[in-house]
Amino acid sequence: MRTTYAFHTIWLCVLFTIGTTFGISAQEQEKEELPLESKYKDPVTRTWFNTYGNIRISKRLFWDAQTHFRFVETESTPYLSQIGQIYNRHAIGYIYSKKFNASLGGVVRINFNTDPASPDRNVVPEWRIWHQYQFALPLGSSMIYHRIRIEHRWTQGFAENSDYIFRNRWRYMFRMKTPLNNHKLQPKTFYISPEAELIMQSGKAVVASPMEDLRITTTLGYIATPRLSFAAGLMYSQGQELSNGGIYKQAWTLRFHMYFSPDFRKVKNKLPEIHFND
Amino acid sequence: MILFRTIIRGLCATMLLILGGISMIQAQENTYRGPLRIAGYEGEAVFQYRIVEGDTLRNGPFRIQKSDLQSLLQNEDTSFLFSGDFKDNTPEGAWKLRFGSFTSGNGSEVVDYQYRVLVNGVQEEASGLVSEGRPNGTWNILVNQIENSEITGTSFKSKIDFQNGVPKGSFQIEDTQSTLVGRFLRNGLAHDQWALYGGGDTEIEEDWYFKDGILERVETKNEGEITEWRLNYDEKADFKTVKLGEGYLQALRFQASSKDSLSFLKGSLPKLLVQNTSFYHKLDTIFTEIGTTAFYPEWKVKLPYYPLDSLEKAHLQNIRSQVSEAKSISDILLNSSQLNLLKLSDEEAAYGYAVVQTISEEWLQPLYTLLSYEGLGVLDYIQRSKLMADIWPVGTPSTTIDLQAYLEDGATDRTFSLPNAEQFTWQGNDLQASSQVAQYALQGLQVIERQLGVKLGKQQSQQELLILEERLIRLNDSLQSYIDSVGNKLPKSHLKALRSVSALAEKQLSAYASVPETSEKPTMARELVGCFKELNRLGRAVGTLPQQSDSIQKRYVDGVWNPFVAVVMEEQLKKRITSAYQKVLVPYFLNQTQTSLSCETAADIQQRMEQTYRRMLALRDEDTKRLERKLRKEDDPETVLELFNLENPATEHE
Numbered sequence: 001m002r003t004t005y006a007f008h009t010i011w012l013c014v015l016f017t018i019g020t021t022f023g024i025s026a027q028e029q030e031k032e033e034l035p036l037e038s039k040y041k042d043p044v045t046r047t048w049f050n051t052y053g054n055i056r057i058s059k060r061l062f063w064d065a066q067t068h069f070r071f072v073e074t075e076s077t078p079y080l081s082q083i084g085q086i087y088n089r090h091a092i093g094y095i096y097s098k099k100f101n102a103s104l105g106g107v108v109r110i111n112f113n114t115d116p117a118s119p120d121r122n123v124v125p126e127w128r129i130w131h132q133y134q135f136a137l138p139l140g141s142s143m144i145y146h147r148i149r150i151e152h153r154w155t156q157g158f159a160e161n162s163d164y165i166f167r168n169r170w171r172y173m174f175r176m177k178t179p180l181n182n183h184k185l186q187p188k189t190f191y192i193s194p195e196a197e198l199i200m201q202s203g204k205a206v207v208a209s210p211m212e213d214l215r216i217t218t219t220l221g222y223i224a225t226p227r228l229s230f231a232a233g234l235m236y237s238q239g240q241e242l243s244n245g246g247i248y249k250q251a252w253t254l255r256f257h258m259y260f261s262p263d264f265r266k267v268k269n270k271l272p273e274i275h276f277n278d
Numbered sequence: 279m280i281l282f283r284t285i286i287r288g289l290c291a292t293m294l295l296i297l298g299g300i301s302m303i304q305a306q307e308n309t310y311r312g313p314l315r316i317a318g319y320e321g322e323a324v325f326q327y328r329i330v331e332g333d334t335l336r337n338g339p340f341r342i343q344k345s346d347l348q349s350l351l352q353n354e355d356t357s358f359l360f361s362g363d364f365k366d367n368t369p370e371g372a373w374k375l376r377f378g379s380f381t382s383g384n385g386s387e388v389v390d391y392q393y394r395v396l397v398n399g400v401q402e403e404a405s406g407l408v409s410e411g412r413p414n415g416t417w418n419i420l421v422n423q424i425e426n427s428e429i430t431g432t433s434f435k436s437k438i439d440f441q442n443g444v445p446k447g448s449f450q451i452e453d454t455q456s457t458l459v460g461r462f463l464r465n466g467l468a469h470d471q472w473a474l475y476g477g478g479d480t481e482i483e484e485d486w487y488f489k490d491g492i493l494e495r496v497e498t499k500n501e502g503e504i505t506e507w508r509l510n511y512d513e514k515a516d517f518k519t520v521k522l523g524e525g526y527l528q529a530l531r532f533q534a535s536s537k538d539s540l541s542f543l544k545g546s547l548p549k550l551l552v553q554n555t556s557f558y559h560k561l562d563t564i565f566t567e568i569g570t571t572a573f574y575p576e577w578k579v580k581l582p583y584y585p586l587d588s589l590e591k592a593h594l595q596n597i598r599s600q601v602s603e604a605k606s607i608s609d610i611l612l613n614s615s616q617l618n619l620l621k622l623s624d625e626e627a628a629y630g631y632a633v634v635q636t637i638s639e640e641w642l643q644p645l646y647t648l649l650s651y652e653g654l655g656v657l658d659y660i661q662r663s664k665l666m667a668d669i670w671p672v673g674t675p676s677t678t679i680d681l682q683a684y685l686e687d688g689a690t691d692r693t694f695s696l697p698n699a700e701q702f703t704w705q706g707n708d709l710q711a712s713s714q715v716a717q718y719a720l721q722g723l724q725v726i727e728r729q730l731g732v733k734l735g736k737q738q739s740q741q742e743l744l745i746l747e748e749r750l751i752r753l754n755d756s757l758q759s760y761i762d763s764v765g766n767k768l769p770k771s772h773l774k775a776l777r778s779v780s781a782l783a784e785k786q787l788s789a790y791a792s793v794p795e796t797s798e799k800p801t802m803a804r805e806l807v808g809c810f811k812e813l814n815r816l817g818r819a820v821g822t823l824p825q826q827s828d829s830i831q832k833r834y835v836d837g838v839w840n841p842f843v844a845v846v847m848e849e850q851l852k853k854r855i856t857s858a859y860q861k862v863l864v865p866y867f868l869n870q871t872q873t874s875l876s877c878e879t880a881a882d883i884q885q886r887m888e889q890t891y892r893r894m895l896a897l898r899d900e901d902t903k904r905l906e907r908k909l910r911k912e913d914d915p916e917t918v919l920e921l922f923n924l925e926n927p928a929t930e931h932e
Contacts, residue, residue: 054841062841098844136844143843177843185843226838226847259842 034208035246040238043250046084047071054093054261062261064091064103072114086110091130104131107151113158120158127154127164142178143185147197149173167203169212177221187226193219199239208245213237217255229259314342317563319358326364336364336568345378350395354381360564362408369408369569375561377402383426396426400433404561411569412443419557436554444576451550456483458550466576467491468522474547484547491519491580493530496542507542509533512661515582522577523555525654529581532664581659590662593709594652600716601645607723608638617730620737630730632684633694634723640679641719644669648712666707674711677702677718696721739800746803750790753810754783757817764821772820775871779817782875783810809877816884820871823864826891830856833898851898854906858918859894866915886924893922 053065072084091105107128113120132149151169156162175195182189199213219233235253240246314323319342326338345357357380362373380399387394401424406417421434431454438449444466451458460472468491474484485497496507511517511533520526527548542548558574565573586594611617611634621628648669651657657665677699682691696702702718704711761776768776790806793799834856838849850856867887875883897905908921 052842056839093841095839095841098839098846101841101844134844138845143845145844185840185845186847187849223840223843223847226840226849229840229842261839261841263838 034244038246038248040248040250041241043236043252045073046251046253048253048255050255050257052257052259054259056261056263056265057092058265060095062093062095064089064093064105066090074114074116076116082114083112084114085112089130091132099136100134102131102133104129106130111155111158118158121160122158124156124158124162126156128152139176141183141185142176145173145175145177147171147173147175165203165205167201167205170200170202171197173197173215185223187223189223191221191223193217193221193231193233195219201242205242209240209242210245211240212242213239219255219257221257227261227263229257231255231257231259233257316342316360317567319360319564320344321358335367337366338364340364340369340568347395350380350382350397354379354399364568367570368411369565370410371408372405373408374403374405375564376404378424380424385426394427398425400424402557404557406440408565408573409442411565411571412573413438413440413575414442415440419554434553434557436557438575440575443573451554453550453553456546456550458547460486460488462577463490466578467519468493468577468579472547474545474550484542484545486547488579491578492517493579498542498545507534512582515584515661517580518583518659519578519580520656520659521574522551522579523559523654524552525656526579526581527552528651528654529656529659532660532668533582581656582661583658584661585658590709593713594649594657596713597645597709597716598649598652600713600720601642601649604637604642604716604720604723605646607720607727608634608642611723611727611730612638614734616734616737620734624733624737627730627733628686629681629692629694630726630733632681632692633679633726635684636679636681636694637719637722641675641715645712645716645719662708666712669712670707674704674707674715679722694722694726696725743800743803746800746807749807750787750803750810753807753814754787757783757810757814760814760817760821768821768824771865771868772823775820775868776817778872778875779813779820779880782877782880783813786810786877805877809880812877812880812884816871816875816880819884819887820868823867823887827860827864830859830891830894833895852902852906854909855894855897855902858909858912859890862913862915862918863890886919889924890919890922893924897922 048068048070050068051066053063053067055063055065057063066087066089068085068087068089069083070085070087071082074082076082087107087109089105089107091103093101093103095101107126107130109126109128111124111126113122113124128151130149130151132147134148135146137144137146149169149171151171153167153169154164155167156164173195174197175193177185177191177193179185180190180192185191195215195217197213197215197217198211199215200210201212202210215235215237217233217235219231221229221231223229233255235255236251237253238248238250241249308328309324309326311324312322314321321342321344323340323342325336325340325342327334327336329335339361340363341359341361343357343359343361345359346355349355355378357376357378359374359376362369363371365371378399378401380397380401383396383398385396387396400421402419402421404417404419406413407415409415416437416439419434419436420432422429423431423433434451434453436449436451438445438451439447444464445462446464446466448459448461456474456476458472458474460468461470463469468488470488472486472488476483483499486493487495487497492511493509495509498505509530520529527543531543562572562574611631617627617631621631648665651660651665677695679694680691681694685692696718698721699718702714704714758780761780765773765776786806786809790802793802831850834851834853835848836851837846839845840847867883867890870879870883905921909918912918912921
């Protein structure tokens with residue numbers, strides 16, 4: 001038991017160390033002119049289709065595999081929108097206990113140029129290393145979650161030969177899942193999930209726009225089986241533009257999620273499923 | 279030279295043998311310490327013995343005793359102590375025999391580091407000298423009353439001198455009331471006046487006058503009035519010497535002229551004599567077992583001698599064996615609680631019982647008396663006519679037994695006689711007639727035993743039937759009340775199945791009730807009890823199906839970690855298997871219970887349900903991928919059962 005605890009502690013230290021190493025990287029400062037008052041751009045509408053895979057690979061380790069398809073409205077596609085990003089997030093997660101788990105992995109995001117008038121490249125990649133620490137606590141029949149996610153992000157513009165800029169993202173999300181038609185979260189249960197996430201950023205390129213995004217979402221979900229759930233929700237978000245901290249972009253996003261957690265392990269390795277600390 | 283050598287060798291060998299023999303004898307002198315049983319007295323013994331030619335010969339001090347402190351403290355203790363000496367396996371020298379019966383008294387004391395428990399009770403003590411296993415010298419017998427370990431009184435005392443087992447000179451026997459003084463001749467014959475004095479008072483109460491062992495007359499004095507009896511011996515008879523004892527006193531009864539004259543035998547003198555002789559009988563039993571000769575003293579009296587001839591002895595032998603057999607039959611019948619109950623309601627049983635009672639009391643009882651005289655060894659000293667008049671005062675009984683005295687008031691007067699009664703033609707009063715009486719009694723009892731045996735057997739089977747029917751009713755009630763109790767909680771399909779179980783039970787019961795009472799009925803009832811047991815089991819099995827389904831449902835649940843919710847969720851496993859059970863098998867069993875139910879199939883249906891349930895519990899942890907594949911779209915219950923590896927018990931039996 002004591003050995004396990006020590007192992008967990010070392011593991012967490014490693015994750016933090018990686019995070020902070022990237023955080024102190026030098027950043028290039030950009031000149032900007034702030035408006036006298038903050039300006040809110042008109043909200044855009046987006047539609048996200050997200051799949052979240054959580055594939056058990058051992059008693060404590062899992063493969064976190066997420067693929068998101070994000071559509072952004074354009075003038076020609078006001079509601080249905082046009083593909084904006086394809087997002088591949090992967091990580092190896094470690095289940096410390098029912099109440100805490102951590103992950104470390106990488107992201108490759110394909111950004112599509114949604115400006116039809118742009119002469120630049122249509123597609124550019126974006127790279128990230130991310131680690132995440134999630135706490136889950138029961139509260140009555142609900143569950144509440146605190147998620148800390150730290151991302152080290154290399155992005156570049158669509159312009160030819162544009163350089164990668166490096167930023168760190170500091171994300172905290174609070175989420176709650178409350179069953180609607182059941183006394184607990186179990187299969188055949190609808191749940192409502194309000195969530196709020198604040199995404200802060202830092203880096204040389206970030207001068208006056210540390211708040212990258214504030215997301216407020218409400219999702220209605222359905223647990224079909226312990227291994228498959230669906231959810232859909234509406235998210236309002238706002239955040240400072242990188243180029244000018246006085247300008248706030250806004251968005252309304254329809255989000256559709258599919259959560260799946262297959263377990264391909266052999267039966268004898270699965271049991272007992274619930275006793276993590278045995 | 280050769281001869282000389284041979285002689286020397288022979289002498290050496292002889293010397294060696296003699297020396298070896300002596301050393302062997304010396305080596306065989308031993309002391310025994312351990313348990314020993316003598317004439318029913320079991321205790322711890324210590325004695326010296328030697329082994330000669332493989333025989334254990336007691337030689338030297340001997341002591342055996344038993345006392346149990348635990349038993350004394352809890353309730354009471356019967357103790358004994360025999361001590362004396364042996365010489366060549368024969369009691370010799372001073373001997374003492376003690377018999378105690380004690381309870382613990384009030385209090386105890388510590389004396390010289392020993393606890394002394396005070397006792398109450400009686401101690402009998404006999405002591406005297408023994409020579410070659412026979413009393414020799416003065417023997418004293420004392421019966422002391424003990425209270426708090428103190429002698430508070432002597433209830434019996436006897437002092438007799440012996441010479442080689444023969445009493446000599448005068449003797450004295452006394453109890454708390456009186457003292458008997460008398461004397462024997464040198465040859466041990468009772469002689470002269472034997473006088474009984476009242477306690478403390480010197481006035482003579484009873485006098486027996488002997489002459490050379492023959493009791494001639496008796497005088498008793500009651501409140502100053504003297505009564506004299508003379509004994510009426512058969513003058514023609516030869517007199518023979520017998521030992522003084524209870525047998526002699528019994529024989530004396532037949533020497534009196536009339537019944538009145540026998541009252542002297544009920545006095546104190548014969549009582550003291552009997553008490554004394556019975557003590558010596560007790561000592562005799564012990565000494566005879568440990569020694570080699572009879573201990574009983576040679577005190578002698580004389581009686582007229584009427585020896586039994588060989589024919590009479592043969593008759594007596596017959597009487598003994600027949601009476602013994604008859605007694606065992608009558609004892610069994612008279613003590614049979616079943617017969618004692620049955621005779622209250624059944625006239626024939628009452629009749630049989632009366633016959634047994636009559637034979638036992640009016641026929642066997644006199645024969646017991648006859649045999650008791652034989653046991654005392656006095657038949658040779660009783661005139662046959664007097665003996666028979668004593669045994670059969672009103673003559674030997676008739677072959678037609680009148681039962682009036684033994685039948686209940688109001689019962690028809692009936693008699694009993696054997697079918698072959700005319701073969702019994704006893705006449706007169708002799709041992710031959712008595713032998714026939716014994717034979718008739720035995721045969722009569724055997725006839726009655728057979729008749730009652732049939733009746734008791736029938737009664738038994740009726741009782742058995744009654745018990746079986748009660749069980750049937752109980753089983754049916756149990757089934758119905760079970761259905762009533764669970765009915766409301768069950769799904770309709772289950773209730774319908776239960777009703778058909780109940781209907782079958784009712785139908786079987788009414789079919790049984792309509793069968794007339796025959797010898798087959800107990801068999802039917804027994805079968806039906808078996809059937810009802812199965813129906814009860816089946817009913818309960820149907821009633822517990824929903825619980826079993828729940829248990830299966832719970833057993834096929836596994837906790838699965840949902841990482842997105844961070845909650846362990848229950849997941850239903852192997853749904854094809856559970857679904858096959860719930861949707862195919864359970865309806866099939868319920869249907870079978872309704873359509874194929876009979877006494878013969880009930881057990882099979884119930885067993886299949888039970889086996890299936892057990893199989894379902896086991897399948898949870900087995901690798902069932904193939905089975906699950908095969909179960910897809912399978913809705914034939916027999917195939918499903920086959921896939922579950924559950925054979926049809928009906929086919930198994932074949």
